[in-house]
Amino acid sequence: xxxxxxxxxxxxxxxxxxxxxxxxxxxxxxxxxxxxxxxxxxxxxxxxxxxxxxxxxxxxxxxxxxxxxxxxxxxxxxxxxxxxxxxxxxxxxxxxxxxxxxxxxxxxxxxxxxxxxxxxxxxxxxxxxxxxxxxxxxxxxxxxxxxxxxxxxxxxxxxxx
Amino acid sequence: xxxxxxxxxxxxxxxxxxxxxxxxxxxxxxxxxxxxxxxxxxxxxxxxxxxxxxxxxxxxxxxxxxxxxxxxxxxxxxxxxxxxxxxxxxxxxxxxxxxxxxxxxxxxxxxxxxxxxxxxxxxxxxxxxxxxxxxxxxxxxxxxxxxxxxxxxxxxxxxxxxxx
Numbered sequence: 451x452x453x454x455x456x457x458x459x460x461x462x463x464x465x466x467x468x469x470x471x472x473x474x475x476x477x478x479x480x481x482x483x484x485x486x487x488x489x490x491x492x493x494x495x496x497x498x499x500x501x502x503x504x505x506x507x508x509x510x511x512x513x514x515x516x517x518x519x520x521x522x523x524x525x526x527x528x529x530x531x532x533x534x535x536x537x538x539x540x541x542x543x544x545x546x547x548x549x550x551x552x553x554x555x556x557x558x559x560x561x562x563x564x565x566x567x568x569x570x571x572x573x574x575x576x577x578x579x580x581x582x583x584x585x586x587x588x589x590x591x592x593x594x595x596x597x598x599x600x601x602x603x604x605x606x607x608x609x610x611x
Numbered sequence: 612x613x614x615x616x617x618x619x620x621x622x623x624x625x626x627x628x629x630x631x632x633x634x635x636x637x638x639x640x641x642x643x644x645x646x647x648x649x650x651x652x653x654x655x656x657x658x659x660x661x662x663x664x665x666x667x668x669x670x671x672x673x674x675x676x677x678x679x680x681x682x683x684x685x686x687x688x689x690x691x692x693x694x695x696x697x698x699x700x701x702x703x704x705x706x707x708x709x710x711x712x713x714x715x716x717x718x719x720x721x722x723x724x725x726x727x728x729x730x731x732x733x734x735x736x737x738x739x740x741x742x743x744x745x746x747x748x749x750x751x752x753x754x755x756x757x758x759x760x761x762x763x764x765x766x767x768x769x770x771x772x773x774x775x
Contacts, residue, residue, distance in 0.1 A: 466726065492644070494649075497650070497653050498651065500653070501653050501656070501657060501726060504657045504660065505660060505731055507739075508660055508661060508664045508723070508733065508735045509664065509733045509734070509735075510660060510731040510735070511731055511732055511734075512723070512728055512729075512730075512731045513728070513729045513730045513731065513732075517734060520664075520733075575726075575727075575728075576649030576727075578727040578728075580728070581727075582727060583649075589727070592671075606671075
């Protein structure tokens, strides 16, 4: 049988541990939210870019764009860079996609330039998906960047051979 | 017989642990479901665009075959292969009907509202340039493609296939 002095021992220990865990959770919360925001954007961007690449690969032309013959388009990789640019309270994160595409689809070869059909489709789709991930709806026109709570996101791309 | 009861401080201990573990499990599950649903929507739409492309290729192959086989040759594409009700439904394949056929090209437009866009179109090349469209008849039901020696005639409702 337990001694009177030991009654409530487990409850107190539990409260102490739970308190410590709660303290850690609360202090980590802002960092966790920032990381979650970044993860959400990267995941949505990747998905949008794959969709854009798939559309162009199958020979589809989005409304307002110019026609390109279909071909094998692949998102080979992506990097996310903190550019150091700050707009208001938001820091810029730039997502860059590395795109494999046949030369006849690369246009002027500068994936990020406004007139580059394949690059524009990939970037626009990617930004539309990021916008949807944060706002829950599709942007009426492709956004140039997407503002979230801690960061704002821009997208570029580069062709690789 | 002596009954051993749990001491007061351990009461509700298991209930609390169950609540915490269940809560954690729910958070994980919801995160995975969210990711899964988003992926599914994109995969579905990519599949539909592929379906639209294949539809175009099917029509192009049929037209080219009829052209290559010469005068008097015809082919029939049944509803089991091209179902316009299903194709035109924006929640299914989302093809914007009619499908336009011009000399040298089949143009199919797909509704992209599910993935934030408006529409996208695809051109599929065909060999013949002398193409005309006619309403389907009992002899030549929708969709029959026939070579009369001068023209490739496509028998289809103009709301489904429009030969320009």
